Amino acid sequence: MENVRLEEMTWEDCKAALEETDLVIVPIGAVEQHGPHLPLGTDAMNIKYSALKAAERCNVVIAPAINVGVSQNHMDFPGTITLRPETLIDLIIDYCESLSAHGFRRFILLNGHGGNNAAVELALIKLRHRLPGHIFGHAYGGRLKKGADYCLEDEIRYHADEGETSRMLMTAPHLVRMERAVKETPRSGSGLYVFQASELSNQPAFFGLPRTKSCTKSGVFGNALIATPEKGKTIHAAIVDALCEVIEKLKRIDIEVFDE
Template sequence: MKLQHATWQEVEAYLQRSTGIIVPIGSTEQHGPNGLVGTDAICPETIAWELGQRHDILVGPTQNLGVAQHHLAFPGSISLRPSTLIAVLRDTVASLARHGFTHLFFINGHGGNIATVNAAFAEIYSEHSVRAGGQTGPNLTLFNWFAGRRGRELAESLYGDAEGSHATASEVSLSWFARPEAVKSVSMSPKVAPVGSAQCDADEFRRRFPDGRMGSDPSLASVEHGSRFLEAGVEDAWEAYRAFTGRA
């Protein structure tokens, strides 16, 4: 069940049987010559929706904007400051906790969010520890779909070193499976993009990676591969969700 497609009465009824919720989080940023700007939000959202449908887990709205300043030299990219994302996450968690949600499972699609999300969790735990007076606080975890064991093994088997680290064939495939009308056929030059660090400002990033790719060849992507990454992602996420919530 999707939170934004439910009535408040349906959410109230859900809380009688479960206090866990999935929150997809991603980014709006360039993904090379054939990748969608929304890739990092589409991928975790697609996994979250399928996981929620299969296992009766409520799925919250996707946080589509993340920390992506190093992509801002590419048109269409939108970035939040780390402090802004922390504030958004603090308010999101506080709102859901007020209703009685105890376990918030964030499925992430953007590596650049990891440090900031963990900092937000630390802020939330710190504030609760100081003010709560013994009351139980929210349980928070971040699951990065692209780091799941099944997904990594599938990417290795399909693409090897050409998977790369940004605008990867795996994430492009999954986003195409979710949005097949947006499939792009584009030649890559060079075939496999250069590798390097993204720890730089936006203009330097574009100088290092002129078409936006990092070590990848997303021309290898396909809708059929995307269906396989969805299955792998759902299985990885379900395993992590069960461990997090103690659900049998």
């Protein structure tokens, strides 16, 4: 495939692409505050950057990104846009049903924003019922990047932090205002929320996402000051490698036997 981006193809290009692959990546982002130093579209930009590299390496199609997600918790900060979870679920279903009508059968819902996880998984459950003979996978950037955890120094890994800022220094360095970057240790007044990487995954209960304004003044959770493009390169590479592994695995599956 000369160009893997669906929106830049003609219908004839897309027809030809479908002869090479029935796998499509649907990147899903967010438009929400990312501290005083990062653009609102950080999640969408970062995930699209990794998605494109993986799509090119694996020769699969990448759909136009769903740029806005579920960001209710950040609404106290100007510029943040949120969808209702139901809207995101419906959007994902409409995308996938359209693409299915043309012959795509393997879908990777590539999500770059933790606040979308529940909606993406609900969409996936609904799609499995509506479209038998297809495979839907939810790949979350926050999990795909695990292979790069060793390069991060700060124990707080949450939002607009060392990792996200580093990735943006690779994705769109001209949009990063490092002179405005800060370090802020988030607080949870109620004590219900933790932000330490070592504790996040083994919480006994989930209380939704905290209202950002109640945890940080700047919108940064962690230390954006120690971000570097080198760390960003390592994180992107880890995401691309992990994503390509999923894609190659999905390519080999015989859809006829998938639901047997």
